[in-house]
Amino acid sequence: xxxxxxxxxxxxxxxxxxxxxxxxxxxxxxxxxxxxxxxxxxxxxxxxxxxxxxxxxxxxxxxxxxxxxxxxxxxxxxxxxxxxxxxxxxxxxxxxxxxxxxxxxxxxxxxxxxxxxxxxxxxxxxxxxxxxxxxxxxxxxxxxxxxxxxxxxxxxxxxxxxxxxxxxxxxxxxxxxxxxxxxxxxxxxxxxxxxxxxxxxxxxxxxxxxxxxxxxxxxxxxxxxxxxxxxxxxxxxxxxxxxxxxxxxxxxxxxxxxxxxxxxxxxxxxxxxxxxxxxxxxxxxxxxxxxxxxxx
Amino acid sequence: xxxxxxxxxxxxxxxxxxxxxxxxxxxxxxxxxxxxxxxxxxxxxxxxxxxxxxxxxxxxxxxxxxxxxxxxxxxxxxxxxxxxxxxxxxxxxxxxxxxxxxxxxxxxxxxxxxxxxxxxxxxxxxxxxxxxxxxxxxxxxxxxxxxxxxxxxxxxxxxxxxxxxxxxxxxxxxxxxxxxxxxxxxxxxxxxxxxxxxxxxxxxxxxxxxxxxxxxxxxxxxxxxxxxxxxxxxxxxxxxxxxxxxxxxxxxxxxxxxxxxxxxxxxxxxxxxxxxxxxxxxxxxxxxxxxxxxxxxxxxxxxxxxxxxxxxxxxxxxxxxxxxxxxxxxxxxxxxxxxxxxxxxxxxxxxxxxxxxxxxxxxxxxxxxxxxxxxxxxxxxxxxxxxxxxxxxxxxxxxxxxxxxxxxxxxxxxxxxxxxxxxxxxxxxxxxxxxxxxxxxxxxxxxxxxxx
Numbered sequence: 098x099x100x101x102x103x104x105x106x107x108x109x110x111x112x113x114x115x116x117x118x119x120x121x122x123x124x125x126x127x128x129x130x131x132x133x134x135x136x137x138x139x140x141x142x143x144x145x146x147x148x149x150x151x152x153x154x155x156x157x158x159x160x161x162x163x164x165x166x167x168x169x170x171x172x173x174x175x176x177x178x179x180x181x182x183x184x185x186x187x188x189x190x191x192x193x194x195x196x197x198x199x200x201x202x203x204x205x206x207x208x209x210x211x212x213x214x215x216x217x218x219x220x221x222x223x224x225x226x227x228x229x230x231x232x233x234x235x236x237x238x239x240x241x242x243x244x245x246x247x248x249x250x251x252x253x254x255x256x257x258x259x260x261x262x263x264x265x266x267x268x269x270x271x272x273x274x275x276x277x278x279x280x281x282x283x284x285x286x287x288x289x290x291x292x293x294x295x296x297x298x299x300x301x302x303x304x305x306x307x308x309x310x311x312x313x314x315x316x317x318x319x320x321x322x323x324x325x326x327x328x329x330x331x332x333x334x335x336x337x338x339x340x341x342x343x344x345x346x347x348x349x350x351x352x353x354x355x356x357x358x359x360x361x362x363x364x365x366x367x368x369x370x371x372x373x374x375x376x377x378x379x380x381x382x383x384x385x386x387x388x389x390x391x392x393x
Numbered sequence: 394x395x396x397x398x399x400x401x402x403x404x405x406x407x408x409x410x411x412x413x414x415x416x417x418x419x420x421x422x423x424x425x426x427x428x429x430x431x432x433x434x435x436x437x438x439x440x441x442x443x444x445x446x447x448x449x450x451x452x453x454x455x456x457x458x459x460x461x462x463x464x465x466x467x468x469x470x471x472x473x474x475x476x477x478x479x480x481x482x483x484x485x486x487x488x489x490x491x492x493x494x495x496x497x498x499x500x501x502x503x504x505x506x507x508x509x510x511x512x513x514x515x516x517x518x519x520x521x522x523x524x525x526x527x528x529x530x531x532x533x534x535x536x537x538x539x540x541x542x543x544x545x546x547x548x549x550x551x552x553x554x555x556x557x558x559x560x561x562x563x564x565x566x567x568x569x570x571x572x573x574x575x576x577x578x579x580x581x582x583x584x585x586x587x588x589x590x591x592x593x594x595x596x597x598x599x600x601x602x603x604x605x606x607x608x609x610x611x612x613x614x615x616x617x618x619x620x621x622x623x624x625x626x627x628x629x630x631x632x633x634x635x636x637x638x639x640x641x642x643x644x645x646x647x648x649x650x651x652x653x654x655x656x657x658x659x660x661x662x663x664x665x666x667x668x669x670x671x672x673x674x675x676x677x678x679x680x681x682x683x684x685x686x687x688x689x690x691x692x693x694x695x696x697x698x699x700x701x702x703x704x705x706x707x708x709x710x711x712x713x714x715x716x717x718x719x720x721x722x723x724x725x726x727x728x729x730x731x732x733x734x735x736x737x738x739x740x741x742x743x744x745x746x747x748x749x750x751x752x753x754x755x756x757x758x759x760x761x762x763x764x765x766x767x768x769x770x771x772x773x774x775x776x777x778x779x780x781x782x783x784x785x786x787x788x789x790x791x792x793x794x795x796x797x798x799x800x801x802x803x804x805x806x807x808x809x810x811x812x813x814x815x816x817x818x819x820x821x822x823x824x825x826x827x828x829x830x831x832x833x834x835x836x837x838x839x840x841x842x843x844x845x
Contacts, residue, residue: 141519142496145520146519147501158843229668230673248665248667249668251609252826329415332626339609339611340667340822340823340826341822356494357489358812358815359811
C-alpha cells in the first residue's frame with residue numbers, strides 16, 4: 098500500500114485521474130443529473146417552451162401506465178430466465194469444452210459466435226426465422242406440423258418468450274468464455290487430491306469445480322442481471338416492442354415515451370427507474386459476491 | 394526522473410485540455426482552429442457556405458426520390474455557395490426520431506414536414522413554422538398553382554396565413570385485380586360494404602386472399618380504419634375526436650372498429666396478416682396472390698412496372714365501398730396530403746435560398762416530371778401532363794381524387810396527442826389478436842383520458 102504523504106503526490110494522482118474523470122462527468126454524471134431533473138418536470142419537447150415542476154407526477158404516471166407495468170413484468174421474465182439459463186448452460190458448456198475432447202476448439206468457436214454479432218443483426222436474423230412466413234413455420238409446414246406454425250412474435254403466449262429465448266441463446270457464449278477462464282485457473286492439485294480421496298467426476302464437479310468457480314459464477318449472475326435489465330436493441334430489432342406493446346421493455350417504452358410521444362418527463366422517469374433497478378441489482382449482487390468471498 | 398514526471402504531467406494536461414476542446418468545439422466545425430484552416434484554404438467568414446438542411450420522407454431508390462434528388466442537384470449546380478444537408482428518411486420511425494430531436498433542441502431543418510395539423514398552432518407559437526402567404530402572393534404564378542383544398546389544409550384555426558406548401562396529394566383507395574375478381578364471379582368492383590363482404594366470400598371460395606394487408610406494419614390497418622371511419626362518420630367526426638366533443642367509446646365510433654373485426658371474421662385477410670410486413674403483403678398483391686389492397690398513389694409506379702408487378706395489366710383503382718345506410722358519405726375519402734414546411738426562424742439570404750429551393754421542388758415543371766416519370770401526384774393545377782407518358786391507373790387516380798367531397802388524412806391527424814398515432818394503430822392491430830371493438834376503443838380512449 099502506497100502512503101500519500103505529500104499534497105504534491107495527491108495532486109499528481111489527481112492530474113492522472115482528471116482525463117477519465119472529465120469524460121465520466123461529461124458523458125455519465127451530467128446526463129444522469131439531467132435525466133433526474135427532467136423526471137421531475139413536464140415538458141412537451143419543444144425548445145423554448147416552459148418546463149413545469151411536477152414533483153413525482155411523472156413517476157406516478159409511469160406506474161399508472163399499464164404498458165409500463167407490462168414492460169416491468171417482461172423485464173422480470175427476461176432477468177429470471179436469463180439468470181436461470183445463461184450461467185448453468187454456460188457452465189456445462191465451459192466444462193465440456195475444458196475437457197478438451199476431440200474438436201473442442203470448433204465447438205468453442207460455435208458457442209461463442211453469437212457473441213461476436215451485433216444484437217441488431219441477431220434480432221433481424223431471428224425475426225426472419227420467427228416471422229409468419231419465416232424459416233421455422235416453413236419447416237413446420239413442410240414436416241406436416243402446420244398446426245404448430247403460429248405467428249411467434251405476435252401471439253400473446255409466445256411473443257415475449259421467443260425474445261427471451263433468443264436473448265438466452267445470444268448470451269450463452271459470452272458467459273461460457275468467462276467461466277472457461279475461471280476453470281483454467283483452478284489448481285490441478287485439487288482434482289488430484291479429490292481423485293486420491295476417491296471422488297468421481299460428478300463429485301469433483303460439485304465439490305471442487307463449483308466452489309472454486311463461485312466468485313466467477315456470481316460475477317456472471319451480476320452481469321446477467323444488469324445486462325437483462327438493459328436489453329433494448331434485440332427487442333427493437335425483432336418487434337419494436339409490439340404488437341400493441343406486448344413485448345415492450347422499460348428501455349423500449351422509455352424511447353417511445355420520450356421521443357415518439359414527446360413525454361420527456363415520463364420518459365426520463367422511466368430512465369431513472371431503470372437506473373435504480375440496475376443500482377439495486379448491482380448492490381444486491383455485490384453483497385452476495387462479498388458474502389461468498391468471506392465464506393471462501 | 395523528475396523530467397520524466399514533468400513530461401508525463403504535461404502530457405496528461407494536454408490530453409485533458411484536448412478532450413475539453415474537442416467537446417467544446419460543437420457542431421460549428423472546429424472553432425478557431427477550423428476557422429484558421431478555412432482561412433488558409435481561402436474560405437474565410439465572408440465566403441462561408443450557407444447550409445440548407447432538409448428533413449423529408451424523400452429517401453431511398455424510387456423514381457420519386459430520383460426526381461427529388463435531381464432537383465436538389467440542379468439547385469446545387471445553380472448555387473455552389475450553398476451546402477445541402479439532406480437528412481431525409483424513408484423510415485417513418487427514424488424520421489420521427491430526428492424530427493422530435495430537432496424540436497427538442499430547437500434546431501429545425503430549413504425544410505421539413507410534420508404529420509397532421511393538430512399541433513401546428515404550438516409550432517407556430519414557437520417560431521418553428523414560416524407563414525408562406527407573403528411568398529405565395531409575391532409569386533402568383535407559383536402561389537396560385539396549388540389546389541386550393543390542399544393549401545387551405547395548412548391554414549391553422551386562430552392563426553392567419555398558410556404554414557406549409559403541399560407537395561403530395563392523392564386518393565388512398567382500393568387497388569384491385571379486375572381479372573381475379575371476375576374469376577371469382579365478381580363482375581363489378583363492390584360499391585357498397587355489403588357488396589364487399591359478398592365479394593370477399595366469393596374470393597375465399599375461389600382460394601384467393603381477398604385483401605392484402607401486412608399488419609406488422611400497423612399503418613396498413615390504420616389506413617383501412619381511416620377509410621371505414623370516413624365512409625361511416627364523415628371527415629368532421631375526426632375533428633370532433635380531436636377537439637374532444639366526441640369519444641372513441643361512442644357507439645358510432647366503436648362501430649367503425651367493429652367493421653374491421655367483421656372483415657377479420659369474414660377472412661378478408663391472409664391468416665398470417667398480423668405478423669406480416671407491408672412489403673410482403675404488397676408483393677402478394679403484385680404477384681396476383683391477393684385480389685385487393687388499400688394504398689395510395691405512391692404505389693402506382695410500382696403497380697404499373699411489369700418487372701415489379703407481373704400482373705400489372707389488370708390492376709384497377711376504386712374508391713373504398715360506402716355504407717348503404719350512409720350515402721351522404723359516399724365521396725368522403727381518405728387522401729394523402731404531405732407538405733414542405735419552412736423553418737420560421739430563417740432570415741436573410743438563407744431564407745431567400747430556402748424559398749427558392751422549395752419553389753423548385755414544387756414548381757409546375759417538377760409536378761410534370763413527377764407525374765410523367767414517377768406517377769406521383771402533386772396538388773398543382775393546370776399541369777400540362779402528356780397523357781401518353783402516364784398510365785391509365787395514374788389518370789384514374791387523379792380523376793377519382795377530384796371527386797372527393799370531404800377529405801381526411803389519418804383520423805389521428807386532428808389529435809394533438811402525439812401518442813395517438815401509435816395508440817390508434819396499435820389498438821386496431823389488437824383487433825387481429827383477439828381484442829373486441831369495445832376493448833380497442835376503450836384502450837384508445839384511456840390514452841386520451843390519462844393525458845388530461
